[in-house]
Amino acid sequence: MKEVKLFLGPQHPGMHGNSSVHMYVDGDVIKRSYLLPGMLHRGFEKSMERRTWMNNIALIPRICVPEPDPNEMVYAMNVEALAKIKVPERDHWIRMIILELAGLSDHLMAFGGIGGPTGLYTAMYWAQADRDTILTLFEEITGHRVYHMYIVAGGVRKDLPKGIEKKILAFLDDLESRLPEYEDLVLNNPIVRARCVDNIMLPAEVVWELGVTGIGMRSATGQEYDVRKVTPYARYDKVDFEVPIATYSDAQTRLTLKYREMYQSIRIIKQVLDMIPGGKVRAKVSDGSALRWRVPAGQVYSAVEASRGEYGYYTVSTGETMPYRVAVRGASFPQGLLGVEKYLPGHRIDDAPLWFDTMGICSPEIDR
Numbered sequence: 001m002k003e004v005k006l007f008l009g010p011q012h013p014g015m016h017g018n019s020s021v022h023m024y025v026d027g028d029v030i031k032r033s034y035l036l037p038g039m040l041h042r043g044f045e046k047s048m049e050r051r052t053w054m055n056n057i058a059l060i061p062r063i064c065v066p067e068p069d070p071n072e073m074v075y076a077m078n079v080e081a082l083a084k085i086k087v088p089e090r091d092h093w094i095r096m097i098i099l100e101l102a103g104l105s106d107h108l109m110a111f112g113g114i115g116g117p118t119g120l121y122t123a124m125y126w127a128q129a130d131r132d133t134i135l136t137l138f139e140e141i142t143g144h145r146v147y148h149m150y151i152v153a154g155g156v157r158k159d160l161p162k163g164i165e166k167k168i169l170a171f172l173d174d175l176e177s178r179l180p181e182y183e184d185l186v187l188n189n190p191i192v193r194a195r196c197v198d199n200i201m202l203p204a205e206v207v208w209e210l211g212v213t214g215i216g217m218r219s220a221t222g223q224e225y226d227v228r229k230v231t232p233y234a235r236y237d238k239v240d241f242e243v244p245i246a247t248y249s250d251a252q253t254r255l256t257l258k259y260r261e262m263y264q265s266i267r268i269i270k271q272v273l274d275m276i277p278g279g280k281v282r283a284k285v286s287d288g289s290a291l292r293w294r295v296p297a298g299q300v301y302s303a304v305e306a307s308r309g310e311y312g313y314y315t316v317s318t319g320e321t322m323p324y325r326v327a328v329r330g331a332s333f334p335q336g337l338l339g340v341e342k343y344l345p346g347h348r349i350d351d352a353p354l355w356f357d358t359m360g361i362c363s364p365e366i367d368r
Contacts, residue, residue, distance in 0.1 A: 003031055008352050019363035021340060025349055033344045033352075035337050037367035044368040048326040053079060053153070054290045056323070061147040063328060064362040067106040069098050070306040071313075071328075072151035077233065077302035078315040079153040082295050085283055091155035092234040093276040097168070097269055098141070098150060099234070099304065104265040105134045106307040107258045110357055114186060114255060117353035118195055123186050133171055140164055155282035165273050172266045179262060187256060196251035200355050202335070203249070206343060210334035214309025215257045216359060220249035227305040239271040251358040261307075294321055308332045308360035330365025337366050 008021040024032040044063050048056050060075050061068030073095060080087060112127020114120065135145040140161055142150040150157050186192055202212065204221045217225055224243040228236040244260040246253045286293040297319040303312035312329035330336075336359065344355055355361075 002026065006349065008349075019361075019366070021344075021352060023344075023349065023352065028349045030345050030347050030349060030352065033340055035340045035366070037337070037363045042364070042367045044364070045326050045328060049323050052291050052321050053293055053295050053323065057149050057152055058147075061149060063330070063364050063368055064306075065146065065364070066109050066362060067102045067307055068147055069102040069151060070304045070311045072148070073099060073233075073304050074302045074311060074313040075315075076151050076153050077304075078300050078313050079285075079295060081300045081302065082298045082315070082317050083153070083285065084296075085154050085285055087155050088280050088283055090159075090277055090279040091281055093272050094156050094160060094281065095151055096234045096236065096239070096272050097160075097276075098138075098148070098156075100265045100269045100272075101134055101137065101168075103307045104262055104269075105131050107262050107265070108134075110307075110360060111182065111186060111255065111258050111262070113357045114192060114196075114354070117350065117357065118189075118192050120186065120189060120192060123182070126182065126185070130175055137164070137168060137171065140167070152282070154285040155280075157282070159281045168269065169273055172269060176263070176266050179259070183259060187252070187259060192255075193252060195351075195354060196255060196358070198250050198252075200251040200347065200351055200358060201249060202254075202339075202343075202359070206339070207249075210338050212309065212334045212339075214306070214331055214360060215254050215261070216249065216309065216335055218243065219246045219253045219257050221245075222247040227303050227310050231303070233302075233304060235272075236268075238275065239268050241268050251354050254358040254360075258307075292321055294319055295323075299325075303329065306331050308362060308365075328365065328368045330362070330368060332359070332361045332365050335359040336361040336363070 003024040003026055006023045006025055008023060010018040010020050019035060019037040022034045023030050047059060060071040063071050108127040108131045112124045115123035138148055139145045141164060142148040202216055202220050207217050207220045217223060222245045224245055226243045229243060241264045244257045295317045297317050299316040301312055301314045303310050309331035311331045314327040315323055316325035318324040
């Protein structure tokens with residue numbers, strides 16, 4: 001046997017984020033694989049410990065570019081818990097709109113991204129066009145398309161612009177009416193099915209071994225573990241939604257759950273738009289300069305449900321103007337690093353991009 005070393009990424013269209021997989025192959029079968037995630041952003045945790053509590057707001061969204069808003073949410077939740085800040089009621093509902101739009105955007109990217117390694121480029125074009133519409137909505141709400149810096153300690157940076165609710169609802173109605181076309185194009189496509197059915201398995205025992213959450217867990221174990229249900233934050237306990245599950249986690253099943261979760265995000269946002277109250281949108285957090293703000297001493301862990309699973313921050317404050325310790329629980333760390341090294345070997349070369357797409361990998365979460 002003669003092994004040949006190949007590199008997947010960071011430029012590969014099937015690679016999610018700027019990372020590289022070093023693969024040692026025999027023929028077209030991967031024998032060994034190692035992930036090098038630090039090809040773009042890295043060192044976030046130590047960087048946060050060297051910046052003020054307010055300055056970190058501009059840094060944290062970069063930990064996951066396709067879905068940055070969970071970072072803003074868990075960081076704000078931690079600071080609010082430490083400083084005992086009560087968030088205005090309207091903020092909770094606005095935050096849910098932002099988080100669900102972000103999750104919907106990320107699912108679209110992954111669902112369309114399957115077109116790269118399978119040659120189904122129409123799916124990429126469709127999904128990217130719809131995702132771009134969401135980014136336009138984000139731009140109108142926050143002033144930014146990708147890194148929003150909108151969810152902050154005490155609430156959100158500013159109120160929703162006038163008339164944005166109608167624009168969001170119009171987009172959701174349009175997308176929901178076209179989702180069956182996505183199903184026909186992707187899930188029922190014979191080439192996608194040939195590549196994804198009974199392939200790239202994630203058995204339940206591997207889920208428990210690695211600590212996989214999100215769709216990876218729910219598709220393999222049938223467990224309805226969703227942070228929005230288990231430990232509700234914002235006002236997720238006030239809206240009605242389902243947690244799609246399965247008991248056979250091949251790539252096709254994970255894609256199917258992504259598809260079903262898009263319906264649930266649309267369902268949640270529509271309820272929020274119907275129930276959102278009025279009122280102010282940010283609590284006062286500091287009496288003096290925000291850059292000299294000292295957060296009371298303590299430690300806290302908060303988590304939200306990102307599109308990839310449980311996304312959490314553990315934060316320690318010593319009462320200074322900067323965090324003493326910040327640790328990020330990246331939702332894609334288990335399957336993105338441990339899974340790539342231990343379970344990607346044995347697959348074919350052309351299956352590696354499918355692993356990254358259907359497992360839900362965001363590289364900066366890993367080398368953070």
